[in-house]
Structure formats: C-alpha cells, structure tokens
Amino acid sequence: MSEGYGQFCPIAKASEIFATRWTPLIVRELMSGVHAFNDIHRGVPLISRAVLVARLRELENHGIIERRSRDDDGGHEYWLTPAGEGLRGVIDALGQWGMTYTQDRIKRSDLDPALLMWGLRGRVDLNALPDRRVVLRFEFSGVPASRTKFRIMWLILRRFGVDVCMKDPGFAVDLTLRGNIRDYVDVYLGQTKWSDAAGTALQLDGDLQIARAFPVWLRFETASGRNAPARHLAARPVPV
Known part of the structure; x- marks a missing residue:
C-alpha cells in the first residue's frame, strides 16, 4: 500500500x-x-x-x-x-x-455494447421466462470504433440461466432489436422509458408476443431514475 x-x-x-x-x-x-x-x-x-x-x-x-x-x-x-x-x-x-x-460525463467512447449486454444478463427475471429457449439479437449503431466487434450480439434466455454471445449461436432468432447504442444505454440506466423508445429510437422485428413480454423479463418497465441498477457489471461474453 x-x-x-x-x-x-x-x-x-x-x-x-x-x-x-x-x-x-x-x-x-x-x-x-x-x-x-x-x-x-x-x-x-x-x-x-x-x-x-x-x-x-x-x-x-x-x-x-x-x-x-x-x-x-x-x-x-x-x-x-x-x-x-x-x-x-x-x-x-x-x-x-x-x-x-455524472450522466453528462458519459462519452461516446464509454458506450460499450458488451458491458450493456452483460448488465442485461444480470437483470433478467428467470422466473418470468417461458419454458423454452428465447433468442434475442441486438444490432447496435453508433458504436465506438474500438467496440465494433460488439456491434451485433445475442442474448439467449433460459429459465436456468442467460448467455451473452459475440458470435451467432446458430439458433433461430425470436426477436431482433436495432438502435443506437446511446439509446439502449439511456433505457438501461432509466434515463428514457422503454415505452418511449420502443418502435421509435429502438426498432423491433420478430415475434410480437416476445416483443411484448421481454421488457418485463429484462425489467425495463421498472427501471427509471434511482431504482435503475447502480452497478453495471463488465462484460464477459461467451464466444460461441
């Protein structure tokens, strides 16, 4: 010391x-x-x-x-x-x-999709998931040059656990989400309501039932301001 x-x-x-x-x-x-x-x-x-x-x-x-x-x-x-x-x-x-x-101190270079995905992994309510595998594909625009390898990532949801994938896991995709990384981060931090971003800043394509349910699974509906997660775990994606 x-x-x-x-x-x-x-x-x-x-x-x-x-x-x-x-x-x-x-x-x-x-x-x-x-x-x-x-x-x-x-x-x-x-x-x-x-x-x-x-x-x-x-x-x-x-x-x-x-x-x-x-x-x-x-x-x-x-x-x-x-x-x-x-x-x-x-x-x-x-x-x-x-x-x-410190929200005004977040720089573009801080916007790490892998960090976001690992944070989402930890937020999933496993008890709310259906009794089958659900595959979400995330496509990020506005990614810093140093993070481009994380521009497309997958979240695989199962009741016994959640995996983050950097490469296509080979499963059929239930829902694809597209949007700017900053908009994703704002929703994650509770700075923007999911209901305000969905269909506008963040586009969804796929199973409508999954599209309606997954914001509940990922607790987007309850994240706002001070009750959003304060700790954001660094990413450890599974290189599948």
Whole structure:
C-alpha cells in the first residue's frame, strides 16, 4: 500500500484502502459474484494483470477479501470478508450518486455494447421466462470504433440461466432489436422509458408476443431514475 494521508480521521483511513485507482471496480466485481482472478480481470479489462495482483494483495492484507483454495484445480478464488461486505452500501451509494450527477460525463467512447449486454444478463427475471429457449439479437449503431466487434450480439434466455454471445449461436432468432447504442444505454440506466423508445429510437422485428413480454423479463418497465441498477457489471461474453 502507498503512503497514507497521515490523519486519524476515519474517512482518511477508509480512503487509504478503498479510494485507490481500480479498487472500487474490483470490489464491484466481487460483489457481483465473481471470484476467479481471470473473471475479475475480464470485468476490469483496462487494468494490467500486475496491478490487479497488487490491488488484490492490498485488499487481502487489509482484511477486505480472503483467498480460498479450489478443490478442482488447485487454484484459488477471492471472497469478500465481513469487512468487505460492509462496503456494499458504499458501492450502492457511489452508484446512485453517479447516476444522479455524472450522466453528462458519459462519452461516446464509454458506450460499450458488451458491458450493456452483460448488465442485461444480470437483470433478467428467470422466473418470468417461458419454458423454452428465447433468442434475442441486438444490432447496435453508433458504436465506438474500438467496440465494433460488439456491434451485433445475442442474448439467449433460459429459465436456468442467460448467455451473452459475440458470435451467432446458430439458433433461430425470436426477436431482433436495432438502435443506437446511446439509446439502449439511456433505457438501461432509466434515463428514457422503454415505452418511449420502443418502435421509435429502438426498432423491433420478430415475434410480437416476445416483443411484448421481454421488457418485463429484462425489467425495463421498472427501471427509471434511482431504482435503475447502480452497478453495471463488465462484460464477459461467451464466444460461441
């Protein structure tokens, strides 16, 4: 750990642990249920592996996480301790503050379709899905040059889980959605109502029954302002 602030103030002491570059995003990933090193790195892809190793070691030394051995391959995972779980309210509050005060800071280069798709994956209400596979194809316009490989992606919905695909999974598509990535993000963040975007900014083509039901499955109808998800998990698409 680098030098501290030289103060006994609890905010200063907590900031020495939590307010370092990358640390809040690493904690965010752990809170999302990610435990393996490679999965954490996929969630924060711009961090170097060496820095990630250092940050995880710091968090372990400060009692925020613990390493647990895996029986299957001899590797290990990272889990939050009670002190780490105590940061959940901090992460939630930070996310809500960001949704309230930082929307004007979202740049075009931030508009990552893969991040959006992984966030949608985590939002799906599995209990509301039909008893069959549903395939949604998303076509994004306005994608940053660095993200063009994610211009077309698929979401495969099943009651036992949801997959995000970068390549055509080979299944019949039930519904295709087309629109600008910014419009998708605005709906996801609750800045735009789904009912206002559907059929205008975002075009739908396919099964009408699925078109009516999927906004409920993905909780678009209940996402608005402060009750939209504050944490957005980084993308780990399945390269099928």
